[in-house]
Amino acid sequence: MSQEQRRPRPQPEPxxxxxxxxxxxxxxxxxxxxxxxxxxxxxGDGGGTVSAPAVTETTVAEGSVDxxxxxxxxxxxxxxxxxxxxxxASGVSGSAGLLTxxxxxxxxxVQPALNKSEVTPRQTxxxxxxxxxxxxxxxxxxxELGGVSTAPMPAPIPTETGNLGExxxxxxxxxxxxxxxxxxxxNAVPTAPTVxxxxxxxxxxx
Numbered sequence: 001m002s003q004e005q006r007r008p009r010p011q012p013e014p015x016x017x018x019x020x021x022x023x024x025x026x027x028x029x030x031x032x033x034x035x036x037x038x039x040x041x042x043x044g045d046g047g048g049t050v051s052a053p054a055v056t057e058t059t060v061a062e063g064s065v066d067x068x069x070x071x072x073x074x075x076x077x078x079x080x081x082x083x084x085x086x087x088x089a090s091g092v093s094g095s096a097g098l099l100t101x102x103x104x105x106x107x108x109x110v111q112p113a114l115n116k117s118e119v120t121p122r123q124t125x126x127x128x129x130x131x132x133x134x135x136x137x138x139x140x141x142x143x144e145l146g147g148v149s150t151a152p153m154p155a156p157i158p159t160e161t162g163n164l165g166e167x168x169x170x171x172x173x174x175x176x177x178x179x180x181x182x183x184x185x186x187n188a189v190p191t192a193p194t195v196x197x198x199x200x201x202x203x204x205x206x
Contacts, residue, residue, distance in 0.1 A: 077136050077137055077139075077140040079106075079107040079108050079109070079140070080107070080109055081137070082109070082134055082137040082167075082168050082169060083109045083110070083111055083165075083166050083167040083168065083169070084103060084108050084109065084110045084111070084141060084167055084169045084170075084171065085110075085111045085114065085159065085164050085165065085167035085169070085170045085171070086099050086100045086103070086110065086111075086113050086114070086170075086171045086173060087113075087114045087115060087116050087158065087159045087160070087170060087171065087172050087173065088113065088114070088115050088116060088173050088178070089115075089116035089120060089121075089122060089123035089158070089172045089173055089174060090122065090123060090173050090174050090175040090178035090179075091122050091175070091178075092175065092178035092179045094179075095173060095178035095179045096113035096114065096115070096173050097113045098179065098181075099113075099171065099173060099177075099182075100112070100113045102181060102182045103141075103144070103182075106144065106182065108141070108144075111165055111166070111167050114159045114160050114161060115159075115160045116158055116159065116160065116172065117156070117157075117158050117159055117160055117162065118160070119158075120158040120172075122175070123172055123173070123174035123175070124174050124175050124176060125148070125149070125174045125176050126145060126148045126171065126172065126173055126174040126176055126177050126178075127148065127149055127150070127151055127171075127172050127174070128141050128142040128145065128148060128149070128150045128151075128169060128170070128171055128172075129150070129151055129152065129153045129154065129169070129170040129171075129172060130150060130151075130152065130153060130168065130169050130170075131153050131164075131168045131169075132152070133168075134168040134169055135150070137168065137169050138150045138169050141169055141171065144182065144186075145171070145177060145182075145185060146177065146185040146186055148176075148177070153170065157170070158170075158172060
């Protein structure tokens with residue numbers, strides 16, 4: 001026999017060994033991926049979507065990376081962008097003229113004071129009326145008057161002329177703030193009732 005015939009031929013590796021090694025690699029990769037996802041879920045637990053509560057303060061869970069919704073801001077009202085009409089419905093003489101002058105001193109554009117219409121009853125509560133689109137302007141005026149209420153403009157318009165001229169905001173002045181300055185209206189502090197002093201009788205030794 002020749003030497004080539006005596007050499008043992010290399011046996012081919014069984015096909016099952018290749019399959020087993022491939023499966024081992026796949027299982028290892030899947031284990032790593034599964035562990036990554038489980039770890040991420042554990043770290044992100046409690047994150048979710050953060051909803052802003054009704055109050056201004058917002059609590060964020062520890063570890064959360066969600067972005068809080070932006071708090072809407074109210075745009076500043078330009079006082080010279082609208083005109084105001086004051087109509088006296090209080091019956092207090094000169095009160096509408098006084099309020100008109102004070103508002104003008106605060107930077108508002110105010111038309112000459114008027115009285116209420118004849119069919120409008122005397123008002124005990126001041127109301128700021130507005131035309132459509134002037135809601136923000138009316139709110140600014142109402143805040144200037146100590147937080148009185150606002151409402152859409154009634155029809156007919158309750159002024160002695162029956163119109164507003166160039167104004168878009170009407171102050172129907174009631175007896176609640178008639179004749180009072182804006183400083184008093186906005187800084188009025190109720191005074192505490194006075195308690196009469198108690199006199200304790202003294203006894204003298206006899």
